[in-house]
Amino acid sequence: MKRNLYVSAAASVVLMAGGPVAAASAATAETPTTSRTAPASAVARVDVDAGGAAAAALKHSPGVVESLDKDGAIWHVNVIGKDGVTNSELEVSTAGAVTERNKDRDDNAAENARLVGAKITAAAAMKAALAAHPGTVVSVDWDDDDDNGSAPHWNVEVRAADGKTSNYDVGATDGKVTVSSDDGDDNSDDNDNN
Structure with missing residues (x-):
C-alpha cells in the first residue's frame, strides 16, 4: 500500500514539474505524422474544378x-x-x-x-x-x-x-x-x- 502511495506521489511531482512538456510530447507522439508533414501541394490537389x-x-x-x-x-x-x-x-x-x-x-x-x-x-x-x-x-x-x-x-x-x-x-x-x-x-x- 505504501509503495502505491510513493508511486502516486512521484507521478504527481513529475506531472507538476514537467506536465506541460510531457503532455505536449505525448500529444505529439499520438498525432499521425501525415497530418504534421502533409505538403502544401496536397491542398492544391483537392481544389475542385x-x-x-x-x-x-x-x-x-x-x-x-x-x-x-x-x-x-x-x-x-x-x-x-x-x-x-x-x-x-x-x-x-x-x-x-x-x-x-x-x-x-x-x-x-x-x-x-x-x-x-x-x-x-x-x-x-x-x-x-x-x-x-x-x-x-x-x-x-x-x-x-x-x-x-x-x-x-x-x-x-x-x-x-x-x-x-x-x-x-x-x-x-x-x-x-x-x-x-x-x-x-x-x-x-x-x-x-x-
Missing part, C-alpha cells in the same frame, strides 16, 4: 446542371431534376463538399423540358469549349432564350492561361463551339455567327 463541382452536385441531387459559377472558393450550382420540376440550389466547396441552399418546386416544367432533353449536357459543353479553347471553365449557363432567334445553347466562360476570359456558345444539339458576342451587355447583334 467546374467538372468536379458539377459531378459532386449531380451526385447529391440527380438531374441536369442548369448553371454553374465560381464565387471565391465556392461553386454555385443549380440543378433541375429529371422531372423538370425540382430545382436545387447547391454550393460545392473546393474540397467537393456539397451544401444544399434551397430546394423547391419549379413551375416551369415546360421550359425546363428543353434543358432536360438536351443532347449536350453542361459537362459535355464544358469539355467541348475546353477542347476548342484551352483554359479553365469559370462558369456555364443554359440559354434557351430565343429572343435573338438562336437555338438553345450553353454559355461557357473560359479563363485562358494568360488570365483573359472569353465566352463561348456551345450548341445544345451538336456541341458546336462559337465565340459568343455576349460579354454581359445583352447586345446580341453579332450572335448570328452560329
